[in-house]
Amino acid sequence: MTDLSYTSPQSGSRTAKIVLRWTLYILLGLFALFYLMPLFVMITTSFKSLDEIRTGDLMSLPRDVTIDAWRTAWSEACTGIQCEGVRPFFWNSVLIAIPAVLISTLIGALNGYVVAQWRFKGANLFFALMLFGCFIPFQVVLLPMARMLGLMGLAGTIPGLIFVHVIYGLGFTTLFFRNYYVSIPSELTKAAKVDGAGFFRIFWSIFLPLSLPIIVVTVIWQFTQIWNDFLFGVSFSQAGTQPVTVALNNIVNSTTGVKAYNVDMAAAIIAALPTLFVYVVAGKYFVRGLTAGSVKG
Amino acid sequence: MAPILEINNLFKSYGSVEILKDINVSIEQGDFLVLVGPSGCGKSTLLNCIAGLEPITGGKLSIGGRDMTHVNPKDRDIAMVFQSYALYPTMTVAKNITFGMKVRGVDQATQDEKLKQVAAQLQIEPLLNRKPGQLSGGQRQRVAMGRALVRDPKLFLFDEPLSNLDAKLRVEMRTEIKALHQRLGASMVYVTHDQIEAMTLATKIVVMKGGVIQQIGTPSEIYNHPANLFVADFMGSPAMNLIPAKTRANGKGVEIEIARSTGGPITLVDTKNKDLPEDVIVGVRPEDIADASLRGGEGRQEADCLIDIVEPAGADTFAVMQLGGKHVTARLHAETAAVAGQNLNLAFDLGKVSYFAPETGERLN
Numbered sequence: 258m259t260d261l262s263y264t265s266p267q268s269g270s271r272t273a274k275i276v277l278r279w280t281l282y283i284l285l286g287l288f289a290l291f292y293l294m295p296l297f298v299m300i301t302t303s304f305k306s307l308d309e310i311r312t313g314d315l316m317s318l319p320r321d322v323t324i325d326a327w328r329t330a331w332s333e334a335c336t337g338i339q340c341e342g343v344r345p346f347f348w349n350s351v352l353i354a355i356p357a358v359l360i361s362t363l364i365g366a367l368n369g370y371v372v373a374q375w376r377f378k379g380a381n382l383f384f385a386l387m388l389f390g391c392f393i394p395f396q397v398v399l400l401p402m403a404r405m406l407g408l409m410g411l412a413g414t415i416p417g418l419i420f421v422h423v424i425y426g427l428g429f430t431t432l433f434f435r436n437y438y439v440s441i442p443s444e445l446t447k448a449a450k451v452d453g454a455g456f457f458r459i460f461w462s463i464f465l466p467l468s469l470p471i472i473v474v475t476v477i478w479q480f481t482q483i484w485n486d487f488l489f490g491v492s493f494s495q496a497g498t499q500p501v502t503v504a505l506n507n508i509v510n511s512t513t514g515v516k517a518y519n520v521d522m523a524a525a526i527i528a529a530l531p532t533l534f535v536y537v538v539a540g541k542y543f544v545r546g547l548t549a550g551s552v553k554g
Numbered sequence: 555m556a557p558i559l560e561i562n563n564l565f566k567s568y569g570s571v572e573i574l575k576d577i578n579v580s581i582e583q584g585d586f587l588v589l590v591g592p593s594g595c596g597k598s599t600l601l602n603c604i605a606g607l608e609p610i611t612g613g614k615l616s617i618g619g620r621d622m623t624h625v626n627p628k629d630r631d632i633a634m635v636f637q638s639y640a641l642y643p644t645m646t647v648a649k650n651i652t653f654g655m656k657v658r659g660v661d662q663a664t665q666d667e668k669l670k671q672v673a674a675q676l677q678i679e680p681l682l683n684r685k686p687g688q689l690s691g692g693q694r695q696r697v698a699m700g701r702a703l704v705r706d707p708k709l710f711l712f713d714e715p716l717s718n719l720d721a722k723l724r725v726e727m728r729t730e731i732k733a734l735h736q737r738l739g740a741s742m743v744y745v746t747h748d749q750i751e752a753m754t755l756a757t758k759i760v761v762m763k764g765g766v767i768q769q770i771g772t773p774s775e776i777y778n779h780p781a782n783l784f785v786a787d788f789m790g791s792p793a794m795n796l797i798p799a800k801t802r803a804n805g806k807g808v809e810i811e812i813a814r815s816t817g818g819p820i821t822l823v824d825t826k827n828k829d830l831p832e833d834v835i836v837g838v839r840p841e842d843i844a845d846a847s848l849r850g851g852e853g854r855q856e857a858d859c860l861i862d863i864v865e866p867a868g869a870d871t872f873a874v875m876q877l878g879g880k881h882v883t884a885r886l887h888a889e890t891a892a893v894a895g896q897n898l899n900l901a902f903d904l905g906k907v908s909y910f911a912p913e914t915g916e917r918l919n
Contacts, residue, residue: 447607448640448701452654453628462653466644 303327303523310518326519330527334520336507339496343524346504350484352415353500354531357422358479364423365430365475366468370460372431373438374446384435390428395488398425406493413495421493422483429482430475437471438464473542481532501528556619558583558741559604559709564613566596566603566765573599574765577613581743581758586735589745590752591762592788597745598713600762604743605711606630618708628658633702634711637718639694641686641701648673648682651700672704692723699734712744716751728754749789753777761785778906783915786837786908792885795838797878798912801830810836810904815876816897820857824904827919834918837908840872843884846899847891854901864894873898 298315303326305319313320332342371377372384402421403412411417441464449459490500499507505528509521536543557580566574574596581587589597602608604615606627615623622630641650651672652665660668673679676696686694695715702710715731716724732755735742746752752759753773761768761776761784769781780786786794800811807825814820846856862881863874866888873884873892884900892898909918 442638442640444636444638444640445642447602447605447627448634448636449642449653450607450627451605451632451634452701453657454653458657463642463644 299522299526303330303519303526305519307515307517307519326517327523327527329517330508330520330523334508334517334524335511336504337511343501343504343508343527345497346499346501347527349415349494349498350500350502350531353418353422353490354480354483357419357426357483358476360419361423361426361430361479362472362475365427366434366465366472367460368427368431369434369436369438370464372435374441374443374459374464375456384431387428387431390425391432395425399488399492403493413493413498415498418489418493418498418500421489422479422486425489426479426482429478433471433475433478434468437468441467470542473539477535477539477543480535484532504528556616557581558585558618559587559743560614560616561604562614564600564603564615565611566599566608567611572765574603577767579760579767579770581741583741584739584757585741586755586757587741587743587760588752588756588758589743589760589762590747590749590788591768593747595762596765597747597760597762601634601711601713601743601745604709605632605634631708632711633705633707633709634713635698635702635715637714639686639698639715639718641694641697643686646683646685647678647689647697647700650686650697651704654701654705668704672700675703676700691719692727695719695723695727699731703734708741710740710742712742714745714747717746717748731755750791753789759789761788763788779917780837780908781917783835783837783910786910790839792840792872792883794908795836795840795843795877795880795882796910797836797838797880797882799834799836799878800832801834802832803828810834812836812878814857814859816860817858820859820877820902822855822857822902822904824907826904827907827909830909830918831911833912835910835912836878837910838882838902838904839906840883840885842903842906843882843886844901844903845884845886845890845892846901848887848889853905854903856899856901858897859900861892861894861896861898864892 301317301319302310302315304322304324305313306321306323306325309320330342332344333340334342336343336346368387372380372387406412406417406421409417409420411420445463446459449463454462484500485502486500487502487506490503491506494500494503505524508524560580561577564574564577565572577600579587589600591597599608603610604617606622606625610623613623614621617630617632641647642653645653648669652669655665655668669682673682676699678693678696678700681689681693681697686697689697695718698715712731716727719727728751731744735755744751744755753776756773758770759773759776760770763784769776769785771779776785776789780789780794783796786796797812802809802811804823807823807828808830810822810824812820812822844854846854859875859877861873861875865872865874869888871886871888871890871892873886873890875882875884886892890898907919910916911918
């Protein structure tokens with residue numbers, strides 16, 4: 258990652274090269290600082306007391322580090338009439354995101370496998386319609402979806418939100434897996450058919466073990482989408498099933514009197530931590546998976 | 555005994571596009587059938603139809619005397635080797651070879667025994683724990699063969715298995731496949747676009763073009779008696795010389811008159827054939843035109859020709875000249891005195907000559 262293979266077009270003297278190289282580093286460093294600034298402000302503010310925020314400088318480090326704001330955000334802050342912090346909502350988000358990510362990834366893998374390797378009549382049309390699903394603005398489907406959830410008896414429940422996220426994730430997960438599997442030679446499927454393997458056997462024994470990079474990409478993508486979702490969360494939940502994004506909004510918007518910036522910041526960071534964690538842990542696979550092309554036999 | 559593979563009136567189309575038209579082939583136990591033709595002639599599609607990987611549009615197909623027209627690939631008692639080898643990338647060589655047996659529920663002891671046997675046969679024992687990605691092209695080829703061999707099927711199918719190898723390895727593996735065929739006495743169907751592979755391996759060749767069988771025969775029949783201009787041109791390297799000529803009946807046979815780039819036309823006399831139309835295309839293999847000073851002899855007729863190009867190729871030297879308005883290649887002895895731009899006395903051997911009708915391209919004799 259440190260190998261910046263930048264060479265100046267007119268490879269002049271050695272000093273000129275060094276100056277150029279350092280200018281580049283400094284510029285990149287400045288950009289990085291600029292991008293990190295909001296995060297810096299969030300973190301420092303979350304460790305300050307309210308007094309210090311009122312009197313101090315936005316950019317300064319906390320004089321007395323306190324985790325009161327974090328504790329309040331986690332278990333005491335009021336989201337409307339209820340004052341339990343983001344904790345219950347955080348667990349709601351976990352309960353929604355994990356099954357929704359797993360189910361949509363698995364179905365996407367199966368869909369992609371069928372569209373890429375088991376060409377059927379109308380496969381292209383099917384795939385085009387799935388793709389179309391990626392581009393439908395979510396606002397358009399709110400009312401039909403609310404009606405449907407009502408009919409299914411899932412309105413306002415966590416399974417209902419899982420269902421919604423699985424449905425709207427399928428377009429993307431199918432796209433990811435289809436594009437990955439289409440680069441796998443169809444002879445692999447043929448060889449397995451001659452060997453006697455059936456549809457699911459081939460998927461399970463041959464395609465799934467090949468899919469780690471694209472599974473990582475899909476999981477990151479879906480997790481980010483679902484965890485960060487606000488619109489569906491606010492539309493299809495009721496008290497007790499709201500995800501953390503909705504709770505965060507309520508904490509920030511429903512306070513009366515003095516704004517507790519430190520609590521807001523801490524709550525926002527808590528809400529963002531899981532996605533941050535996923536990127537840090539799986540980030541290198543993400544890039545690798547996005548660029549992974551053909552699988553050579 | 556019933557033929558091991560019998561194909562009757564097979565048709566295959568994708569939508570309105572006909573890929574294979576009225577295919578009729580049958581082979582006996584132990585035959586090595588090679589399907590050969592240029593790209594897009596339908597030979598691979600035909601192989602996929604035999605394997606059951608492509609449904610057929612019409613006709614009947616039986617393997618080992620059983621009707622297999624609508625049977626699944628796994629129940630056809632076949633094994634197939636693919637062009638890309640299609641090894642399962644995440645499995646070790648051993649798992650690749652035993653996958654089929656595992657799917658069919660063969661017990662572990664039999665699996666181990668068969669694996670050992672095949673690995674020894676192909677000399678791939680040291681590779682058994684490696685993944686396909688760690689193998690060279692030739693090794694992958696062997697593993698793909700192993701996967702087929704372990705099945706011990708009625709019919710082996712090969713889809714251009716050597717085309718991804720470099721030239722030297724290709725010749726080695728070709729010999730090995732031939733040896734394998736002789737040792738096992740198995741029946742094989744082999745697809746290739748390489749006519750040398752077809753000639754060297756086959757006991758029976760099917761030449762295809764545009765989804766239609768052009769000729770079926772032994773390598774020597776195909777080589778010496780091509781059924782039409784396409785087969786004549788496709789089989790053999792360098793290709794058969796196809797020279798437009800005029801014929802004239804005389805007492806003993808026919809006189810063939812071929813235009814020459816300098817001087818008057820050459821007249822050759824063929825005593826074996828008669829009743830030819832006036833305009834014909836004469837097919838002469840390059841090896842039937844020799845250097846008269848080095849290889850004369852009975853049945854040969856000599857004529858001076860202006861040599862345009864001389865191409866030494868080690869064992870042989872190829873000389874190119876203009877006859878009947880076409881480039882004609884002669885396969886000469888390496889020690890020939892041929893020099894580009896000079897005349898050379900050439901001996902024509904009409905013993906194996908072919909005649910074709912210019913309009914239809916069909917063989918006349």
